[in-house]
Amino acid sequence: MSMLAAAVAQLDAVAPRIRLDPGIHERLRRPQRSLIVSVPTAMDDGRLRVFTGYRVQHSLALGPTKGGIRYHPAVDLDDVSALAMLMTWKCALMGLPYGGAKGGVCCDPTAMSPGELERMTRRFTSEIIGMIGPDRDIPAPDIGTNEQVMAWMMDTYSMQRGITVPGVVTSKPPLLGGSLGRSEATGRGVSVAAAEAARAIGLPLEGARAVVQGFGNVGGVAARRLQEVGCRVVAVSDARGGLYHPEGLPLAALEEHVRAARWLEGCPGGAAVSNEDLLELPCEILVPAAVGGVITEKNADHVRARLIVEGANGPTTPAADAILGGRGVTVIPDILANAGGVIVSYFEWVQDLHFHFWDEAEVNRRLRDVMVGAYARVAGVARDAQVDLRTAALMVAVSRVAEAKALRGLYP
Ligand code: NAD
Numbered sequence: 001m002s003m004l005a006a007a008v009a010q011l012d013a014v015a016p017r018i019r020l021d022p023g024i025h026e027r028l029r030r031p032q033r034s035l036i037v038s039v040p041t042a043m044d045d046g047r048l049r050v051f052t053g054y055r056v057q058h059s060l061a062l063g064p065t066k067g068g069i070r071y072h073p074a075v076d077l078d079d080v081s082a083l084a085m086l087m088t089w090k091c092a093l094m095g096l097p098y099g100g101a102k103g104g105v106c107c108d109p110t111a112m113s114p115g116e117l118e119r120m121t122r123r124f125t126s127e128i129i130g131m132i133g134p135d136r137d138i139p140a141p142d143i144g145t146n147e148q149v150m151a152w153m154m155d156t157y158s159m160q161r162g163i164t165v166p167g168v169v170t171s172k173p174p175l176l177g178g179s180l181g182r183s184e185a186t187g188r189g190v191s192v193a194a195a196e197a198a199r200a201i202g203l204p205l206e207g208a209r210a211v212v213q214g215f216g217n218v219g220g221v222a223a224r225r226l227q228e229v230g231c232r233v234v235a236v237s238d239a240r241g242g243l244y245h246p247e248g249l250p251l252a253a254l255e256e257h258v259r260a261a262r263w264l265e266g267c268p269g270g271a272a273v274s275n276e277d278l279l280e281l282p283c284e285i286l287v288p289a290a291v292g293g294v295i296t297e298k299n300a301d302h303v304r305a306r307l308i309v310e311g312a313n314g315p316t317t318p319a320a321d322a323i324l325g326g327r328g329v330t331v332i333p334d335i336l337a338n339a340g341g342v343i344v345s346y347f348e349w350v351q352d353l354h355f356h357f358w359d360e361a362e363v364n365r366r367l368r369d370v371m372v373g374a375y376a377r378v379a380g381v382a383r384d385a386q387v388d389l390r391t392a393a394l395m396v397a398v399s400r401v402a403e404a405k406a407l408r409g410l411y412p
Helices: 003-014 022-028 077-093 114-127 147-161 182-200 217-228 251-261 318-326 340-354 360-385 389-408
Strands: 033-042 048-057 065-072 099-106 137-141 209-213 232-238 241-244 271-273 285-288 307-309 330-332
Touching: 003 022, 003 077, 003 318, 003 389, 022 389, 033 077, 033 114, 048 077, 048 114, 048 137, 065 077, 065 147, 065 340, 077 099, 077 340, 077 389, 099 137, 114 147, 137 147, 137 340, 182 217, 182 285, 182 307, 182 330, 182 340, 182 360, 209 217, 217 232, 217 251, 217 285, 232 251, 318 330, 330 389, 340 360, 360 389
Parallel strands: 065 099, 065 137, 209 232, 209 285, 285 307, 307 330
Antiparallel strands: 033 048, 048 099, 232 241, 241 271
């Protein structure tokens, strides 16, 4: 099943539970706007390569749209559309005044020089410039993009406008209007959600074994935060594979190794483990924080964790969800678990619009408040409606978007 088919199936499943109006249901099943662009880029060897880029806005019902930019060889319209839909639900669930969007370029950023990445980013930004803006659509980083890519996007937009517009993207370097705490926000939010769920299911965090797939912005920070709250992080991985040590990994040494050598490969401190085997390791908490579709009907029966915290977007297929639910595994869905990033992106946008900046403690305190509040709201609906956390989260989110659509009516 494609990622978009899975996202639509989730919406279809929740529609009868909230008595979703059929017309609004039909509108929400597809994106409001999609743009496909060619991104011609001069490579360092003098050749020209034409990459394909996308920006999809799923729903503008609640405000300007918000969502990341992904640079990855698997980026296509289907995945970007699915991710844009998830962003609509995530923003609505968190009570943010945004609709959902997503974008990306089909490329392998790990095989490109900084100059090639900059030229591709600037051309991509120019090609989608009519669609973005601080009051229209505000990109952020995702897989394969970072603060530097956001700085180039912000500069390209600003140069074309002739003024500096920090609020056009979030997760910029703090010197350019980025928020303190943004780079750690998603991983920090993952650990807050994990702690709330662990308490609810009676799982002590002290000594709990955690496995984290993906050692990037989300997985790296989530691993460190889980260790700080008492968990034993026994395995982590990146795209080339992972490391496992049943007594716990020396995370600081791993971070140091990745800073120097880019990949975990060859790092001492644990035994090598494949990304497939990592998902089936003995542990209490599993955090998929890399790509989508990794927990499927093929391996869901072998997952040994009691709690899955979805740092990645769409890591669990609907079929796997059903198997995990039947086995009593608690899954904190992506739109709740990894919302820390868009929450602090919202804080960054608010700070940019006011040219007034908060200290990091305030950002972290507000992030925690929003995450804890959202978790409690979702857990309450799950309890009352006797459904799992994903269904409950979607019930809250889709209802909010549907209500906004109903209030606004159908134009013309
Ligand atoms: P990143 O590029 O910083 O890190 C991704 C990590 O995953 C890297 O360690 C990479 O090597 C690894 N990886 C890539 N392909 C893999 C594969 N096939 N198997 C195993 N590992 C693989 O990206 P990120 O920002 O940490 O994003 C990770 C996930 O979290 C994505 O699904 C993204 O959509 C989601 N997410 C990110 C944010 C954010 O604020 N960055 C917010 C919400 C959700």
